[in-house]
Amino acid sequence: MANTNTKTVSLRREQFLSSWLEFAPDVTFAGLTLAQFEDKSKTPLDARKSIREVQTKLRGLLLDRDKADELLNQDLILIAHAIRGNELFGEDCAFYRSLGFIPKSERRTGTGARKKAELTAPAAPPPNTDVA
Numbered sequence: 001m002a003n004t005n006t007k008t009v010s011l012r013r014e015q016f017l018s019s020w021l022e023f024a025p026d027v028t029f030a031g032l033t034l035a036q037f038e039d040k041s042k043t044p045l046d047a048r049k050s051i052r053e054v055q056t057k058l059r060g061l062l063l064d065r066d067k068a069d070e071l072l073n074q075d076l077i078l079i080a081h082a083i084r085g086n087e088l089f090g091e092d093c094a095f096y097r098s099l100g101f102i103p104k105s106e107r108r109t110g111t112g113a114r115k116k117a118e119l120t121a122p123a124a125p126p127p128n129t130d131v132a
Contacts (some may be wrong), residue, residue, distance in 0.1 A: 006048065013041050 020027075020034050032040065080099060084091040092104040 006044075010045065010048075013045075017041075 017034075017038060020029075020037070025034055029037075080096075080101065083089050083093075083096055083099070089095050090104075091101070097103050097106075
């Protein structure tokens with residue numbers, strides 16, 4: 001059974017169990033009785049169940065993390081505004097800059113000088129080089 005996926009293996013397990021129960025419930029194959037095979041083959045099913053439970057928990061934890069990040073971000077914004085509004089620091093201090101913000105003295109105005117189009121006379125056509 002090379003190249004199998006988990007769905008195929010689970011389906012095959014069910015097929016083996018039902019067929020074995022139907023046609024040879026008291027026969028031992030590969031050193032296993034039907035009951036032994038059923039118990040032994042539950043291990044991957046239990047593992048899949050555990051994985052699903054952990055994935056569900058992980059989704060919940062990720063949501064909790066995202067909410068906590070949002071609350072932290074709000075606190076960071078409030079602290080930055082408080083630093084800007086503090087008379088000892090303000091928005092033009094090294095502390096404000098060290099937090100990753102651009103101090104007021106280093107900001108651009110946003111109205112940069114635009115290049116004016118140079119007014120030049122249209123270029124003269126190249127001299128006629130046709131020799132007749």
